Amino acid sequence: xxxxxxxxxxxxxxxxxxxxxxxxxxxxxxxxxxxxxxxxxxxxxxxxxxxxxxxxxxxxxxxxxxxxxxxxxxxxxxxxxxxxxxxxxxxxxxxxxxxxxxxxxxxxxxxxxxxxxxxxxxxxxxxxxxxxxxxxxxxxxxxxxxxxxxxxxxxxxxxxxxxxxxxxxxxxxxxxxxxxxxxxxxxxxxxxxxxxxxxxxxxxxxxxxxxxxxxxxxxxxxxxxxxxxxxxxxxxxxxxxxxxxxxxxxxxxxxxxxxxxxxx
Numbered sequence: 001x002x003x004x005x006x007x008x009x010x011x012x013x014x015x016x017x018x019x020x021x022x023x024x025x026x027x028x029x030x031x032x033x034x035x036x037x038x039x040x041x042x043x044x045x046x047x048x049x050x051x052x053x054x055x056x057x058x059x060x061x062x063x064x065x066x067x068x069x070x071x072x073x074x075x076x077x078x079x080x081x082x083x084x085x086x087x088x089x090x091x092x093x094x095x096x097x098x099x100x101x102x103x104x105x106x107x108x109x110x111x112x113x114x115x116x117x118x119x120x121x122x123x124x125x126x127x128x129x130x131x132x133x134x135x136x137x138x139x140x141x142x143x144x145x146x147x148x149x150x151x152x153x154x155x156x157x158x159x160x161x162x163x164x165x166x167x168x169x170x171x172x173x174x175x176x177x178x179x180x181x182x183x184x185x186x187x188x189x190x191x192x193x194x195x196x197x198x199x200x201x202x203x204x205x206x207x208x209x210x211x212x213x214x215x216x217x218x219x220x221x222x223x224x225x226x227x228x229x230x231x232x233x234x235x236x237x238x239x240x241x242x243x244x245x246x247x248x249x250x251x252x253x254x255x256x257x258x259x260x261x262x263x264x
């Protein structure tokens with residue numbers, strides 16, 4: 001595929017752009033089953049479900065900024081997610097560490113500041129890089145157009161500068177992480193999308209990890225990875241979210257004829 005010369009969305013420099021994934025390419029390994037009848041992903045828009053092999057990407061970043069994303073948090077987080085072979089390093093580390101407290105809904109809260117094996121900095125950077133990608137441009141999904149998140153341009157610019165190392169993370173923004181407590185988290189992923197119509201809460205899910213972005217939500221700051229203690233939770237919240245939103249989303253969809261034959 002030929003390259004084009006244009007401005008990188010992150011550094012704003014005129015550079016040769018590379019294919020930038022919306023959600024990292026490594027995550028697609030969780031969605032593939034080379035030995036199964038259905039070898040590729042099942043993708044749904046809530047109306048139609050189809051088997052797809054196409055990964056969501058576009059020319060967005062230059063190579064230097066791609067590397068910055070990888071080194072800033074992507075490589076660290078993806079190595080500790082729920083893996084296709086069943087390994088889940090981040091959860092194992094939490095379970096081996098003393099907890100700070102248990103909430104009334106059963107979430108076990110941990111403080112990354114007291115756990116050397118966990119980097120809140122890497123987790124925040126990774127989460128911000130995904131939310132920023134969802135807010136800076138539209139994307140073409142296999143099921144249709146993904147319209148950018150409705151986040152103010154000023155905050156999107158603040159995220160860009162943070163990701164570039166030009167300013168601190170915005171102090172009034174919370175990033176929450178719920179690490180799956182399920183014996184086997186679902187092998188699925190959801191791009192960032194609004195939780196409600198407030199325009200202040202957004203989720204995205206990768207295998208075993210539910211990230212939440214809270215904008216101008218002071219009550220969430222105490223639970224944020226950005227809190228000095230770097231808080232995160234071993235929780236069933238992500239699993240409940242996937243059952244309520246994810247599975248129901250797929251169940252309502254009508255399989256394409258090709259996929260329907262394989263599901264019989």
